[in-house]
Amino acid sequence: QMKRVVAEREQVEANLRASDNKFHAIFDTMFEFIGLLAPDGTLLEANQTALNAVGVGLKEVLGQPFPETIWWRHDPIQQAELRDAIRRAAGGEFVRFEATHTLENGSIAVIDFSLKPVFDHSGAVVLLVPEGRDVTDLKRAEEALRESEQRFRSVVEELAEGVYLINNATGSIVHANTALLKLLAYT
Numbered sequence: 001q002m003k004r005v006v007a008e009r010e011q012v013e014a015n016l017r018a019s020d021n022k023f024h025a026i027f028d029t030m031f032e033f034i035g036l037l038a039p040d041g042t043l044l045e046a047n048q049t050a051l052n053a054v055g056v057g058l059k060e061v062l063g064q065p066f067p068e069t070i071w072w073r074h075d076p077i078q079q080a081e082l083r084d085a086i087r088r089a090a091g092g093e094f095v096r097f098e099a100t101h102t103l104e105n106g107s108i109a110v111i112d113f114s115l116k117p118v119f120d121h122s123g124a125v126v127l128l129v130p131e132g133r134d135v136t137d138l139k140r141a142e143e144a145l146r147e148s149e150q151r152f153r154s155v156v157e158e159l160a161e162g163v164y165l166i167n168n169a170t171g172s173i174v175h176a177n178t179a180l181l182k183l184l185a186y187t
Contacts, residue, residue, distance in 0.1 A: 055104035
């Protein structure tokens, strides 16, 4: 009888280890920065992607208030925004905002950050899931596009000839330069 109980206990422990190993295999290989927080904002887990981005080990940040960790302590304004987000997420709200973080290589990354509450069967918030996606390249591309559009509009506006742009789908004029407006006496 005792041997059977011991064997069952060992099997349960082996199953738990296997489950934990599977969880970490997925968690640590995700491309996004992801973690787990207690509802009060204490860091319980961080995936390897997030740790590698700032060059720390899990033991260095585990158990710390998330706003005080290396990811956030460079900017008191963002820390305050995160504290408010933790409070709101602990109340059951999904929170999302853009943040900047200094990476291990010294570069600044723009992060699309979200904080998701996890509820138990009774509806109480038991965990918070912080997640971040590096959108730095996207932001740079958007800025380059805005600059290119501004240069194009400046060139078109300075032309002595009348120029207009039409939306092919609707046939409506979407831009007319000053020369065309003067020529046609339109505003």
